[in-house]
Amino acid sequence: MKKHTFSIEKIKKYLKKRGFTISDKISEKQESNIGAISRTLLSSLTIILIFFVTPLVVDFTKEGMIFSQDYENSSKNKLKNLLENQDQKIDNEVNNTFLFQDILAFDEQPIDTVRLSATTIEELFKSTNYDLQDVRKNKLVKPISLTLLPKEIKKIENINKRKDFFIQIILPLVINENNSIRLDRLKLFNILNKNKNTKNENFWLNSKFKQYGVVNKDLSTLKVRMDEVPVSMAIAQAAKETGWGTSRFAQEGNALFGQWTWSGEGIKPSDADNGSTHKIMKFKILQASVRAYQRNLNTHSSYKDFRSARAELRDEGKKLDSIALTEYLDKYAETGKEYVRVLQQIIKQNNLTDFDDAKLLPSSIDLESLI
Numbered sequence: 509m510k511k512h513t514f515s516i517e518k519i520k521k522y523l524k525k526r527g528f529t530i531s532d533k534i535s536e537k538q539e540s541n542i543g544a545i546s547r548t549l550l551s552s553l554t555i556i557l558i559f560f561v562t563p564l565v566v567d568f569t570k571e572g573m574i575f576s577q578d579y580e581n582s583s584k585n586k587l588k589n590l591l592e593n594q595d596q597k598i599d600n601e602v603n604n605t606f607l608f609q610d611i612l613a614f615d616e617q618p619i620d621t622v623r624l625s626a627t628t629i630e631e632l633f634k635s636t637n638y639d640l641q642d643v644r645k646n647k648l649v650k651p652i653s654l655t656l657l658p659k660e661i662k663k664i665e666n667i668n669k670r671k672d673f674f675i676q677i678i679l680p681l682v683i684n685e686n687n688s689i690r691l692d693r694l695k696l697f698n699i700l701n702k703n704k705n706t707k708n709e710n711f712w713l714n715s716k717f718k719q720y721g722v723v724n725k726d727l728s729t730l731k732v733r734m735d736e737v738p739v740s741m742a743i744a745q746a747a748k749e750t751g752w753g754t755s756r757f758a759q760e761g762n763a764l765f766g767q768w769t770w771s772g773e774g775i776k777p778s779d780a781d782n783g784s785t786h787k788i789m790k791f792k793i794l795q796a797s798v799r800a801y802q803r804n805l806n807t808h809s810s811y812k813d814f815r816s817a818r819a820e821l822r823d824e825g826k827k828l829d830s831i832a833l834t835e836y837l838d839k840y841a842e843t844g845k846e847y848v849r850v851l852q853q854i855i856k857q858n859n860l861t862d863f864d865d866a867k868l869l870p871s872s873i874d875l876e877s878l879i
Contacts, residue, residue, distance in 0.1 A: 597726070598726070598728045598729050598732060599728075599729045599732045599733065599812055599815055599816070600729075600812075601723040602721040602723070602807055602808070602809060603718070603721045603722070603723050604721060605718070605721075606718035606719060606721070607719070607720075607721050607803060607807055608800060608803065609718070609719070610719060610799070611791075611796050611799050611800050611803065614791065614792050614793055614795070614796040615792045615796075619655060619792065619793055621655050621656060621792065621793060622655075622656075623656040623657075623658065623659065624654065624656070624658060625658055625659075625660055626658040626659075626660035626661055626663075626664065626673070627660070628658075629654065629658055629673075629677070630673070632652065633650075633652070633676060636650050636652065637650075638650040638652060638676060640672050640675060640676060643679070643862075643863065643866055644859070644862040644863075647865055647866045647867060648866065648867055648869055649679055649680055649683055649866050649867065649868050649869065650680070650869055651680055651684075651868050651869050651870075652676075652680055653680055653681060653684065653795065654677050654681075654794060655792075655793040655794060655795070656762065656793070656794065657677065657753050657758055657759060657762070657794065659759060661673060661674065661752075661753045661754060662754045667752075670752055670753075671747070671752055671858060673753075674746075674747065674750075674752045674753040675743060675858075675860075675863075677753070677794075678742075678743055678746050678764070678794075678798075679739070679743065679863060679866070680868060681794055681795050681798045682737075682739050682742045682743065682798055683739060683866060683867070683868040684795070684798075684868060685737075685795075685798050685799055685802050686736040686737065686739065686802075687868060689734060689735065689736050689802070690736060692716065692734055693734055693735065695712070696713070696716070696730070696731070696734065699712070699713060700727070716730060716734065717730060719803075720733040720734055720803075720806060720807055721733075721807045731819075732815050732816070732818075732819045733806045733807055733815060734806070735806065735815070735818055735819070735822070736802075736828065737801075737802050737805055737806075737828075738828045738829070738830035738833060738864055739830075739860070739863045739864050739866065740830040740855050740860035740861045740862075740863055740864050741830035741833060741834055741837075741851070741855070742798070742801070742802075743860050743863065744830070744834075744851045744852075744854040744855045744858075744860055745765055745801070745837075745840070745851060746764040746765060746801075747854055747858075748847075748850060748851060748854060749763075749764065749765050749766035750763075750764055750766075756775070757775055757788045757790075760775060760790070761774070761775050761788065761789070761790025761791060762790065762791040762792065762793060762794050762796070762797050763775065763788050763789055763790055763791065763797055764794065764797045764798065764801065765797060765798075765800075765801040765804075766788055767788065767789045767800060767801065767804055768786045768787070768788065768789070769786065769787050769788070769789045773787075773790055774786075774787025774788055774789050774790055775787055775788045775790055776788075810839040810840070811836065811837070811839070811840075813836045814833060814836035814837060817832065817833055817835075817836055818833060821833075827864070827865075828864070830855055830860070830861060830864065831852055831855060831856075831861075834848050834851045834852055834855070835848060837851065
């Protein structure tokens with residue numbers, strides 16, 4: 509088949525013969541109409557785009573607010589308001605059912621309770637370069653945990669040497685308990701700052717309510733009770749209650765803080781009144797005694813003012829001042845304010861505040877974060 513080709517000129521001539529007029533220019537009227545149509549289409553397209561894009565812009569703005577540094581989620585604000593609520597109900601009631609459950613568990617654990625001699629302990633300290641002068645300077649304590657006091661501590665005639673020896677034994681135990689509490693506090697605030705917690709986290713939180721005798725799962729009370737005891741104050745009380753480790757209660761029952769009990773096992777004081785039924789709590793190991801002491805200060809109603817003063821120091825961003833906090837321990841002993849005076853004297857005369865910021869050399873990955 510033969511192909512036909514047509515040029516533009518041939519087409520024009522053909523149309524002209526048929527009566528059509530072909531112009532190369534568009535009239536002004538036609539141009540005006542085309543311009544109007546174009547503008548209308550452009551305006552319509554703009555309006556459509558506005559309705560389409562606006563929701564995206566709003567969503568993007570919200571997303572930007574969420575990830576900005578100035579944003580605080582509502583759960584965090586609620587937590588802050590809750591913990592700052594200092595009404596009279598805070599730290600007011602105690603559920604004693606589970607207070608010492610974890611402490612009694614020490615009795616069921618297979619723990620090596622071999623009593624080392626004073627000479628053996630001294631050699632242990634020397635071989636590990638555990639020296640109090642070094643601790644005062646470098647603020648680092650060797651993680652040596654002894655289970656029992658040596659009987660020979662009574663025979664150390666040099667009082668300063670006996671004091672240092674006693675401090676070396678007690679210091680790691682006190683710091684270890686404070687570390688446990690500090691890790692618990694970190695976990696507490698990590699949990700509460702999350703929008704949603706796992707079953708394990710809720711289980712842990714409930715266990716701490718029991719451990720600290722918190723009624724009605726009150727978070728403000730838990731925050732006040734779950735806190736550390738100044739190292740210098742703990743050492744001073746242990747020194748006062750045990751005569752720097754020489755008392756019968758310390759030697760026979762690992763009782764470092766003279767806590768009373770009216771039930772269960774204990775040691776009957778020889779100078780107790782005939783009508784008195786209280787005993788001194790006894791423990792399987794020294795660590796249990798330290799934990800029971802801290803649990804006592806952190807939960808018993810007699811030391812509510814102590815906890816309140818400690819919480820106030822926390823809120824003000826200040827260090828835990830043992831001299832200031834011992835003022836609230838007048839109910840710890842029958843001698844009241846005289847007991848407080850003696851504690852403060854022990855702290856000052858022996859420069860025990862040097863140990864308040866000492867850190868226990870880590871024996872686990874968790875503890876490394878505390879140094």
